[in-house]
Amino acid sequence: MSKVLVIAFAEQDGSLGKAALEALAAAKQLGGEFCAGVIGEKIDAAADMLAGAGAAKVFGVAGSDFAQPRYASDAAAAEAIAKAAGAEIIVAAGTSRWSRVAAGVAHRLGGQIDTHVTGLAVENDAPVVTRWYYRQRMMAQMTRAARPWVISVDPGSFAAWQGAPGSASIEAVDVTLGDAAKRTQVTGVRTPSSGQQTIRPEADVLFVAGAGWTKKQPDGQFHVAEAEKLILDFVDNAKASLGSSKSLVDQKGEGQAVLTCLSHLNQVGQTGSTPRHPKGLATCCHGEEPHVVGWRFITERRAINLDANCGWAQGKADVLYVADSFAVMEKVNALLAE
Amino acid sequence: MTGGFQIVVCGGIVPNPLQTLEPITGPSGPALKNEAMLPAVLDPWAWHALFEAANLAKQNPGSKVWLVALAPKAKLQQVVMTIAQKVPFELIAIDGPASGFAESADVAEELAAAIEAIPGLDKSKLLVFGGWESASRGAGTTMQMVGEKLGIVDQFQGVDELKAAPDGSFEVLERIEGGRHQVSTCAGAPALLGWATGNLPEPPNNPQVGMANMRGVMPALQKAKPAKAGANGATYASVALPQQRRATRIVKDTPVEEIAREIAAWIKG
Numbered sequence: 001m002s003k004v005l006v007i008a009f010a011e012q013d014g015s016l017g018k019a020a021l022e023a024l025a026a027a028k029q030l031g032g033e034f035c036a037g038v039i040g041e042k043i044d045a046a047a048d049m050l051a052g053a054g055a056a057k058v059f060g061v062a063g064s065d066f067a068q069p070r071y072a073s074d075a076a077a078a079e080a081i082a083k084a085a086g087a088e089i090i091v092a093a094g095t096s097r098w099s100r101v102a103a104g105v106a107h108r109l110g111g112q113i114d115t116h117v118t119g120l121a122v123e124n125d126a127p128v129v130t131r132w133y134y135r136q137r138m139m140a141q142m143t144r145a146a147r148p149w150v151i152s153v154d155p156g157s158f159a160a161w162q163g164a165p166g167s168a169s170i171e172a173v174d175v176t177l178g179d180a181a182k183r184t185q186v187t188g189v190r191t192p193s194s195g196q197q198t199i200r201p202e203a204d205v206l207f208v209a210g211a212g213w214t215k216k217q218p219d220g221q222f223h224v225a226e227a228e229k230l231i232l233d234f235v236d237n238a239k240a241s242l243g244s245s246k247s248l249v250d251q252k253g254e255g256q257a258v259l260t261c262l263s264h265l266n267q268v269g270q271t272g273s274t275p276r277h278p279k280g281l282a283t284c285c286h287g288e289e290p291h292v293v294g295w296r297f298i299t300e301r302r303a304i305n306l307d308a309n310c311g312w313a314q315g316k317a318d319v320l321y322v323a324d325s326f327a328v329m330e331k332v333n334a335l336l337a338e
Numbered sequence: 339m340t341g342g343f344q345i346v347v348c349g350g351i352v353p354n355p356l357q358t359l360e361p362i363t364g365p366s367g368p369a370l371k372n373e374a375m376l377p378a379v380l381d382p383w384a385w386h387a388l389f390e391a392a393n394l395a396k397q398n399p400g401s402k403v404w405l406v407a408l409a410p411k412a413k414l415q416q417v418v419m420t421i422a423q424k425v426p427f428e429l430i431a432i433d434g435p436a437s438g439f440a441e442s443a444d445v446a447e448e449l450a451a452a453i454e455a456i457p458g459l460d461k462s463k464l465l466v467f468g469g470w471e472s473a474s475r476g477a478g479t480t481m482q483m484v485g486e487k488l489g490i491v492d493q494f495q496g497v498d499e500l501k502a503a504p505d506g507s508f509e510v511l512e513r514i515e516g517g518r519h520q521v522s523t524c525a526g527a528p529a530l531l532g533w534a535t536g537n538l539p540e541p542p543n544n545p546q547v548g549m550a551n552m553r554g555v556m557p558a559l560q561k562a563k564p565a566k567a568g569a570n571g572a573t574y575a576s577v578a579l580p581q582q583r584r585a586t587r588i589v590k591d592t593p594v595e596e597i598a599r600e601i602a603a604w605i606k607g
Contacts (some may be wrong), residue, residue: 069520071493096514100495103479107486112571115477128575133438135473138361141575183525184492190519199517205605238605264535265517308588315583321597322590331598336605
């Protein structure tokens with residue numbers, strides 16, 4: 001097997017996040033010896049976890065310049081670690097921080113890259129990765145002869161490594177940033193202005209709202225405010241994450257009645273996210289199959305809509321309730337609130 | 339910003355999302371069945387990037403927008419007929435595959451070369467826009483490589499907002515985990531931004547913009563250079579549609595109370 005390097009960014013407290021531990025577990029699946037690299041302001045706790053997982057060496061780039069998730073500094077640090085380790089296979093978690101720089105790092109190393117990897121195996125002593133194309137509509141298994149090969153694994157695709165921290169002897173890698181690398185400054189983090197936090201990647205349940213919530217109901221009237229209350233009550237009661245079809249969030253730009261709790265950040269499938277929750281409940285999504293292809297990674301799926309023959313629900317959901325979502329969700333909320 | 343920005347939007351085309359896609363093995367690797375016959379659209383994230391570019395150019399007099407597109411020339415012509423009605427831009431066409439299986443490094447090389455070749459390009463004013471990933475390959479790797487080839491180290495991905503200040507600096511909102519945005523400030527161009535959906539609605543059709551754009555579109559398509567982008571580099575063991583079909587249990591003609599009880603029990607369980 002080629003020389004494997006796991007690269008991770010330390011969290012603010014210096015430890016490793018869940019996604020990094022998942023990438024670590026994925027790298028260990030490749031078998032054999034591996035090295036690790038960690039980047040951040042404080043890296044000791046992260047390095048100890050990597051040592052505890054069996055990393056033969058732990059390379060580190062630390063300091064206040066590397067606290068910010070910033071392209072110039074993160075790419076320089078990852079490049080330096082990969083070169084110091086002589087890495088041939090580089091595995092990292094596809095977090096927003098790593099995804100920002102991964103391809104740039106591969107380019108600097110003269111290597112190749114595959115991202116959004118959801119499966120990893122070894123055949124003929126080489127990694128074989130599984131990833132999806134065309135927005136989760138077809139799945140490919142592939143390998144590469146070129147090295148270095150950067151592999152970004154999608155968070156939620158592997159069980160996180162669990163074990164006791166070891167005691168790392170960090171090999172510090174010196175990276176000096178010039179002024180040109182500090183033209184960008186990260187000034188903070190902002191949550192959506194909708195007020196209530198509706199996106200919860202760690203939630204057990206994903207609630208997908210379809211465009212039907214904002215259509216005329218059997219009484220010939222719109223009930224958008226009522227719909228919004230029912231949805232937010234459910235999200236609150238079930239501690240669920242809120243997703244939406246594309247057509248529903250697009251209505252904001254089309255001047256139609258909208259659910260104010262939704263933005264493009266809530267969209268799943270197509271130009272949205274591909275969430276990985278254990279359970280998913282879709283409502284009023286009749287006829288929106290192409291817009292919820294991100295539904296593919298939800299383990300248990302149930303749907304409520306008015307059409308028993310809905311092509312999206314048939315064969316794709318485990319249970320389809322043919323009923324009025326307004327009536328059902330009102331009762332569900334009452335039961336969950338008890 | 340004094341003198342405006344030079345904004346280059348990179349974008350390919352993808353099959354219309356309503357089409358059924360089926361993979362086949364072609365002479366140069368995986369491909370889509372009847373790919374040449376499938377109706378195409380501009381890649382959705384690049385589409386958003388183009389709106390944002392046009393909006394930024396409008397707010398900063400003296401700015402100009404180019405659209406650098408790598409796609410089969412005939413298909414690109416069809417797509418450009420539609421988008422040309424929306425916002426003003428100058429097309430730079432590259433004749434090559436729109437396949438999701440084309441290597442992003444090859445695509446990046448072609449895009450970067452086309453950008454470098456823009457007459458009068460001033461990198462101190464250059465903003466390179468594109469989608470943060472495509473709806474075909476979906477890798478999110480091409481734009482970073484374009485930036486590296488152009489020597490741009492101020493890069494942002496998953497961008498939803500850019501606010502430019504009069505001195506040319508700007509604030510950027512990038513999507514991060516948990517439905518949040520990371521806020522950054524950048525001293526100014528050159529920079530590269532991979533856009534998520536942004537905040538702007540699709541602009542209405544404007545026949546005058548369309549006529550102005552079309553004057554440059556046909557010459558640009560005629561001048562399109564052939565690209566070498568392909569699927570070399572990866573060895574595909576399989577490319578297949580997911581076959582899993584669930585046995586859906588249909589619950590109908592059932593009281594709402596009973597359905598609610600079942601759902602609540604499932605949620606709690």
